[in-house]
Amino acid sequence: MPLNSSSPGSACRARPHRPCRQCVIAWHNLKLKIFRSMKTNYKTILIGLPVLILTFFLGWWLSPGGTPSDHDEAGEAAPEKAASTTWTCSMHPQVRQPDPGDCPICAMDLIPLTDDDDGADDGELPRLRLSDRAIALMHIQTVPVQQQAAHASIRLTGRVAIDETRLYTVAAWFGGRVDHLFADFSGVQIRRQEHLLEIYSPQLFGAQEEFLQALQASRERGGSAARSLAEGAREKLGLLGLSEAQISVIEASGEPTTHLTYYSPVDGIVMERQVSTGQYVETGTPLYTVVDLTRVWLELEAYESDLDRLRFGQTVEIKVLSYPGEVFEGRIAYIDRQIDARKRTARVRVDLPNENLRLKPGMLATGTVKVRMGAGGILADMDLAGKWISPMHPQIVKSGPGTCDVCGMDLVPVEELGYFAGAGGGTEDPLVIPATAPLFTGPRSIAYVRLPDTERPTFEAREVTLGPRLGDVYPVLAGLEAGEQVVVHGQFKIDSELQIRGRPSMMAPERGDADPQEADSAADPRDAIDRADFAAGVDTSFGDELRPLMEAYLALTEGLADDSLSAAQAGLKSFHEVLLEIGQHRLSGDAHVAWMERYESLHEITHAMAEPATIENLRSHLQALTLEVERIYVNFGAGQLPALKRAFCPMVDGDQIGTWLQRGEVVNNPYWGAAMLRCGEVFDVIGTQEEDGL
Structure with a gap:
């Protein structure tokens, strides 16, 4: 069998170690052909024997123990090359082995991975080197950090209220009896100096008599003493609430009046009438409350x-x-x-x-x-x-x-x-980055930056300090400089790649020298959440705030079980209102991140359940709502909320399973109502307290 340039032997001669898989397969196929030929035709033994001997020498020559000089020379260089080569799986990068072979997860052939492919960390900042092809496949996009004006709109809700600085009380200046009300009901609009009521007062009558006598004495006797006495009597009437015009009328007539008319001090609305006709009042008794609504x-x-x-x-x-x-x-x-x-x-x-x-x-x-x-x-x-x-x-x-x-x-x-x-x-303008750039994990904010002037594309994780979100951007307070290229799309893929390689990442900042073989299990972001930190972010009062939320959920499911659209809608409305009262920014740390996810998801679900206002629409979203409520119950209400029963129905939407939470052991199916009220089964208890429901 001639060995040409395309034969397995020639391809293997350049290899510095054992024969390649192609050569081994060719060797076995050749032996199989020879033995089949010998079995079929005995005469071919004479021909096959020399061929067999030739094949034997060929295999010996190709083996690692062969003596040709080119193999020896290649073998001497092999240890140095093998020492710098790590073998990995293209589908499971967490698998790394010093020798070639099959992936223990998917059985695919391992491929060489040099140290340059992994990316090294300079200092404490994790870095990742990627090829141009990997960047294209991961759809990574970057934009420069810019210094520009940052605009935002803050939306607030509230109610119109009375201006307290324009609220007036009309009070009695002296004691007497209310004989007539001109402004006789609340809500009437009045003008300044319009009459409000008329009061009879013996005290006022005596003050008028005193004024008229002093005035007459001043005219008859003259002198400064008489004039001073008359002026004092006039001031006394003014202090009793009489206007200059009213005093002038008394002075001109020379007769005291038994009644005094009260006038409005301002333009406005009678907000409250506090006296009635015939009522006796004392000095300081409130008569009217008037408000100016301009x-x-x-x-x-x-x-x-x-x-x-x-x-x-x-x-x-x-x-x-x-x-x-x-x-x-x-x-x-x-x-x-x-x-x-x-x-x-x-x-x-x-x-x-x-x-x-x-x-x-x-x-x-x-x-x-x-x-x-x-x-x-x-x-x-x-x-x-x-x-x-x-x-x-x-x-x-x-x-x-x-x-x-x-x-x-x-x-x-x-x-x-x-x-x-x-x-x-x-x-005067701040540094800003797009709102899609940072990754948040509790109090930490991470951004991935593409480093300039590197042989291969290199991305570095930065912990950044951000201001409050302004529209579509975040102002950068620390961690980035103007002109740096920050990743705005694909950063989760970069972070995931760091996780599966056992490198420090957003969800596992302390991970560094992890065993690559254990990286697969450690890559789950949920495993990186510190339960102690999570619990520290949930104060004990939060469970009390969740109780009305659970009550509203139960009111919704019970209304659906009763086929009562109005009761179910009331429960949904109450659920949404309680959710808004709790708000998004209630917790801290990892608990804050988890609550934000639940809050936003519940907000979307409740909006979807509100329209159209049909019982079928409510039931179609009940499963999604129940799953979110269970997550809240387990993560935020454990040990603080009473136990509830978990039930399921196997016949929701034909052949789907629907679950819900309820108070008692008897099944009350909210998916079917009266049609199949008892269809289903109670299969679990959620909560730890020994109470019979909320």
Whole structure:
């Protein structure tokens, strides 16, 4: 058998170690042909024997113990090359072996992997080197870190409220009896100096007599003493609530009046009438409460995570449900110094003009604050650039120093309120990265950066400090520099590659010299969550906040079991409201990340269940809702919530299995209602407390 350049032997001669698989197969095939030929025709033995001998010498020559010089020379160089070669699987990169062979997971042939393919860590920052083909397959995209203006819109919700500075109480200046009410019901609109009521008072009658006598004595006797006595009597009437016009009428008539008419001190609405006809009152008794609604407040609720971007004097665009399509404007007049412990929100008050009285206290409204963030977290408001503002009344803004038209206080520069008044651009703008770039794991934020001037594409993990999200970007406070290429698509694949190689990554920052053979099991991100850290982020009061959520879920399922659409919708509405009250930013650490996932998922599910408003739509989303509720129950309510029964029905949507949570042992199937109320089985208990349900 001639050995040409394409024969297995020639291909194997260049190899520095044992014969290749192709040569071994060819050797066995040749022996098989010879023995078959010998069995078929005895005469061929004479021919086959020399061939067999030749084949024997060929195999001996190809074996590792052969003597040709080229094999010896190659063998001498083999140890050095083998020492720098690691064999891995193209489908399971966590598999690494010093020698070639088959993958222990999928049985595929291992391929060589040099140290350069893995990527080395310089210092404490994990790096990963990839080929251009790998980058294309992983769809990795990068953008430069830029210094630019960052804009965002903060959406707040609240209600229209009465301006407390325009609330007036009309009180009795003296004791007497209410004889007549002119403003005789709450809600009546009155003008300044319009009559409100008439009071009879002996005390007032005596004061008038005293004034008339002093006035007569002053006219008859003259002298400074008499005039002083008359002026004192006049002032006494003024202190009893009589106006100069009323005193002049008494002076002109010379007769005391037995009744006094009270007049409104302001334009407004009678908010409350507090007396009735015939009622006796004493000095200081409240008679009416009057409110001026030409200016109103809008009381909004802001999450504590948004407070850093809100400032006194910011313009707020307001939309009211009663007037679709219309936009009202006001300025932030007050930000509460205290956080509501239950809602985790702070009250933000906006001062609104209301000349036409269209805005009524109690109306629901939403406010939008458009924010431009500068470097260092300073807010930029170009409309206020170089202006002066009242520290008490934000609607008073002037182009220069002066005093407030309302309270007389000195105006202050807007820079003192946390704004910068530059023209924008330059160093005043922050470094920003797209919102898709960072990866979050509790308090840590990771971004992957493509390093410049490397022979092969190299990506480095950076721990970055970010400001609050502004629209589609995050401001970078530390960790990145302008111009660096940050990964915006494919970073999860990079992080996963680091995990399966046993390298430090987002979910396993402490992992470094892990055994590659154990990397497969360690690569599961759930295994990287520290349960102690997770539990530390959940305070004991959180279980109490979850109780109403579970009650609402049970009300929903029980309504479905009763075929009551109204009861089920009420349970869904209550579930959504409780979820909003708990809010997104309730926990910390790993627990915060897990709760955010559950919160967003539940938010989407409840919206999908709300429309269309049919019992079939509610039942179609019940399985997804139940799975999320179970996750919340196990991860956040363990040991704090009472036990519930887990039940299933094998006949949901034909042949699908549907599960739900319920209070008792008797099956109440929410998927079928009365049609098959007892279809299913209770198969498990969720929770640890020894109580019979919530």
